[in-house]
Amino acid sequence: MNKNKSNNNVLNIRIFLFLLTLLLLISGAATVYAEKIELNYRLKWLFNTSVAGDIYADAKGFFDDAGLNVNVKQGSPEKNAINEIELGRAQFGVASADQVIRALDKKAKIVVIAQLLQINPMQWIYRADKPKIKVLNDLKGRNIGITFGGNDETIMNTVFAKAGISKNDVNITGVRFDFTPFLMKKVDIWPVYRNTQGVILKEKLAKQNEHVFFFNPADFGINFVANSVITSMEMVKNKPDIVKKFLTSLLKGWEAAMDPANEKVTLDIIKKLDKADNDKIRKKQLTATRKLIKPFASVKIGTININAWKQTQNIMLKEKQIKNKVNIENHLIQVNY
Amino acid sequence: MLYRRIFQFLIVYIFGILFLLIIKFIFSLSDYVIPNILLIIETAAQVFKEYFFDVINTLSVTILGQCISICMAFFVGISGRKSSWIGSFIKVTAYNIQAYPIVALAPIIFILIGDGFISRLLIASMICYFPLLLSVLGIMATPVKDIEHFYIITGQMKWHLEVKIRIFENLSKLTTVISGSATLAMAGTIVAEFIAANAGIGYSIRIALYQSNLAKILIALFLIGIIISVYQGILEVIGEQIKSKWSISKKGTIL
Numbered sequence: 343m344n345k346n347k348s349n350n351n352v353l354n355i356r357i358f359l360f361l362l363t364l365l366l367l368i369s370g371a372a373t374v375y376a377e378k379i380e381l382n383y384r385l386k387w388l389f390n391t392s393v394a395g396d397i398y399a400d401a402k403g404f405f406d407d408a409g410l411n412v413n414v415k416q417g418s419p420e421k422n423a424i425n426e427i428e429l430g431r432a433q434f435g436v437a438s439a440d441q442v443i444r445a446l447d448k449k450a451k452i453v454v455i456a457q458l459l460q461i462n463p464m465q466w467i468y469r470a471d472k473p474k475i476k477v478l479n480d481l482k483g484r485n486i487g488i489t490f491g492g493n494d495e496t497i498m499n500t501v502f503a504k505a506g507i508s509k510n511d512v513n514i515t516g517v518r519f520d521f522t523p524f525l526m527k528k529v530d531i532w533p534v535y536r537n538t539q540g541v542i543l544k545e546k547l548a549k550q551n552e553h554v555f556f557f558n559p560a561d562f563g564i565n566f567v568a569n570s571v572i573t574s575m576e577m578v579k580n581k582p583d584i585v586k587k588f589l590t591s592l593l594k595g596w597e598a599a600m601d602p603a604n605e606k607v608t609l610d611i612i613k614k615l616d617k618a619d620n621d622k623i624r625k626k627q628l629t630a631t632r633k634l635i636k637p638f639a640s641v642k643i644g645t646i647n648i649n650a651w652k653q654t655q656n657i658m659l660k661e662k663q664i665k666n667k668v669n670i671e672n673h674l675i676q677v678n679y
Numbered sequence: 680m681l682y683r684r685i686f687q688f689l690i691v692y693i694f695g696i697l698f699l700l701i702i703k704f705i706f707s708l709s710d711y712v713i714p715n716i717l718l719i720i721e722t723a724a725q726v727f728k729e730y731f732f733d734v735i736n737t738l739s740v741t742i743l744g745q746c747i748s749i750c751m752a753f754f755v756g757i758s759g760r761k762s763s764w765i766g767s768f769i770k771v772t773a774y775n776i777q778a779y780p781i782v783a784l785a786p787i788i789f790i791l792i793g794d795g796f797i798s799r800l801l802i803a804s805m806i807c808y809f810p811l812l813l814s815v816l817g818i819m820a821t822p823v824k825d826i827e828h829f830y831i832i833t834g835q836m837k838w839h840l841e842v843k844i845r846i847f848e849n850l851s852k853l854t855t856v857i858s859g860s861a862t863l864a865m866a867g868t869i870v871a872e873f874i875a876a877n878a879g880i881g882y883s884i885r886i887a888l889y890q891s892n893l894a895k896i897l898i899a900l901f902l903i904g905i906i907i908s909v910y911q912g913i914l915e916v917i918g919e920q921i922k923s924k925w926s927i928s929k930k931g932t933i934l
Binding site: 419420422424425428429430441444445447448449450451489490491492516518520522663 | 718877886887888
């Protein structure tokens with residue numbers, strides 16, 4: 343009887359110790375999990391090669407390593423990172439320079455912490471059987487596609503102003519995502535994102551033995567900044583350590599994704615999320631993206647080109663897209679990482 | 680009736696704006712996310728005239744689209760009112776076409792016929808025709824036994840007489856449906872303009888969205904609401920007048 347009782351006590355002690363250990367393990371894990379900081383990062387566009395670095399950082403656990411639990415959300419024309427940051431649904435996001443400047447003009451409290459694209463991917467594609475555009479006046483007499491209300495309209499208007507081209511000298515056609523008017527040769531010069539749509543169209547036309555050129559306004563001194571990483575002023579002021587951790591992880595992802603040595607890994611990561619394009623296209627898109635993100639080996643990814651931002655602001659002011667100067671330089675914070 | 684509609688719309692619109700302003704105040708949002716009242720007024724001064732003509736442009740397509748869809752609905756409704764094989768075939772075809780979402784069909788339409796007037800008209804008609812069809816089919820397929828019985832037993836019943844009897848007996852219902860479908864026709868036209876057109880208020884809203892300009896969108900919504908209210912009011916008045924003319928001038932002997 344006594345022996346049985348003693349056995350029961352030992353068993354109870356063992357169960358108690360087991361439960362205690364389990365409890366400690368669970369609470370320990372919960373503590374580790376709780377230490378991770380939850381963040382939402384809203385991209386500007388869908389998951390494809392143009393956001394290679396963002397998804398690379400996520401897939402390779404760079405955010406996790408920094409103690410961050412980042413939810414990388416794909417964007418679309420209807421999803422606006424600035425709105426989401428103001429509404430508290432995202433802490434970081436990607437926005438184009440015109441969005442940022444327009445928002446600052448309306449007193450949004452946001453700051454730019456890194457400039458992802460050093461060269462604007464917004465360029466115009468045209469067939470090589472047409473004369474090459476060597477000077478801006480070569481645009482005269484052509485049928486040019488423009489997305490009314492889009493930043494390509496602002497850029498092209500600046501091109502016209504710089505060249506002294508009036509709207510009567512060219513034919514303007516409003517464009518959408520559908521390339522048919524360009525493919526059917528109804529429009530000569532078509533706006534594309536050089537690293538995504540540009541690659542697809544070039545490939546498509548190459549199959550029909552047609553070759554293309556790209557018209558890049560930056561080659562003619564018109565620098566209009568594209569995508570940058572933004573956050574709220576409050577975040578920079580109150581949680582600078584999180585901003586630094588996030589940006590360091592993100593740019594580490596971009597550096598790795600743009601490194602030709604990691605090309606296969608990067609393409610595999612993109613492939614998991616981008617089902618729209620094929621392997622060949624994605625590879626070419628990655629090469630094109632590399633040139634826009636890191637045009638020279640000496641360029642550090644994320645570098646904010648203040649002069650280009652100022653020029654963008656001036657263009658928008660001239661085009662009456664904003665009422666007053668927003669002193670953009672005060673909203674550009676180059677975080678050292 | 681017309682004034683009441685406008686007044687009711689204004690109440691809804693003002694409440695909507697107030698709701699947005701409360702959200703703006705609670706979350707301390709900038710004018711970029713939700714514009715303040717002064718910015719809305721300032722924007723209205725800038726774009727009111729342009730947007731007004733855009734809405735009129737859209738309304739012209741809407742009216743035409745609605746007329747086409749009324750004709751289509753009556754054609755299908757009258758042809759498909761019998762429970763014969765051809766009647767059921769017409770009904771099945773009409774229902775199946777509607778099963779495809781218009782936003783999926785729109786790009787095909789735009790590729791085939793471009794992004795001009797015809798595409799907008801076609802999409803507007805397609806969006807507003809189905810509810811009309813359902814009502815017309817319902818009305819046309821339901822006999823008015825008390826009246827029809829007389830013509831049937833005297834051997835005077837003809838198909839157009841049958842149609843006239845059923846329309847007359849359901850005139851109030853038809854007026855309401857046609858008036859209600861105006862909203863759908865307008866929505867259809869705006870969808871078409873939004874997807875791929877180069878004119879109309881839907882196109883202007885898309886441009887405003889590109890620029891995240893909510894103030895412009897609010898002005899566009901105001902004009903759409905006012906003008907559609909007026910249009911619906913006019914349709915109701917016309918419906919009332921037709922009804923009273925049919926029953927008074929013919930003293931109930933129109934048939």
